[in-house]
Amino acid sequence: MRIDKYLWCTRYYKTRTLATTACKKGQVRVNQEIVKPSREVYPLDTVELRKNQINYKLTVNDIPESRVGAKLVDIYRTDITSKEQFEAQELLKYSKDYYRKRGTGRPTKKDRRDIDDFTDETY
Numbered sequence: 083m084r085i086d087k088y089l090w091c092t093r094y095y096k097t098r099t100l101a102t103t104a105c106k107k108g109q110v111r112v113n114q115e116i117v118k119p120s121r122e123v124y125p126l127d128t129v130e131l132r133k134n135q136i137n138y139k140l141t142v143n144d145i146p147e148s149r150v151g152a153k154l155v156d157i158y159r160t161d162i163t164s165k166e167q168f169e170a171q172e173l174l175k176y177s178k179d180y181y182r183k184r185g186t187g188r189p190t191k192k193d194r195r196d197i198d199d200f201t202d203e204t205y
Contacts (some may be wrong), residue, residue: 083145085112085129086119091146092155094131094138104131129159135174136167 083091086101089110095101104110105119111130112121123129127142141160150158189197 083123084119085110085117085121085123088123088142088145089129089131091149092140092159093149093152094133104133109133134171136163136171138163138167 086098086105089095089101089104090098095104101110102119105117105121108116109132110117112123112127114128114130123142123145125142125144129138129140129142131138139162141162142158143160144158146158
């Protein structure tokens with residue numbers, strides 16, 4: 083089975099076009115090699131993909147006939163992604179809460195107090 087179709091069947095991507103685009107951008111590796119969307123995938127291959135700033139690692143157990151339900155995905159792959167990847171995603175989510183976008187103007191009174199509290203705590 084093609085790697086783009088496999089990633090779509092195992093629900094890593096919502097559409098096959100998104101899986102194909104990720105392969106073309108070099109975000110998918112099979113056995114440490116960047117692959118094209120047409121690359122065939124076989125059982126026991128190791129697949130690495132980058133999605134939403136997380137580096138997923140998985141081992142192919144079996145090839146599905148077609149797209150499978152979410153409960154059946156674990157039959158066809160073993161997820162070996164480290165927990166540090168998901169923890170880094172949580173930290174990134176918290177850091178975005180305090181980020182001020184460029185061009186939003188002067189800080190509000192509450193923002194100024196938060197900034198002052200942050201700088202006072204560092205000394």
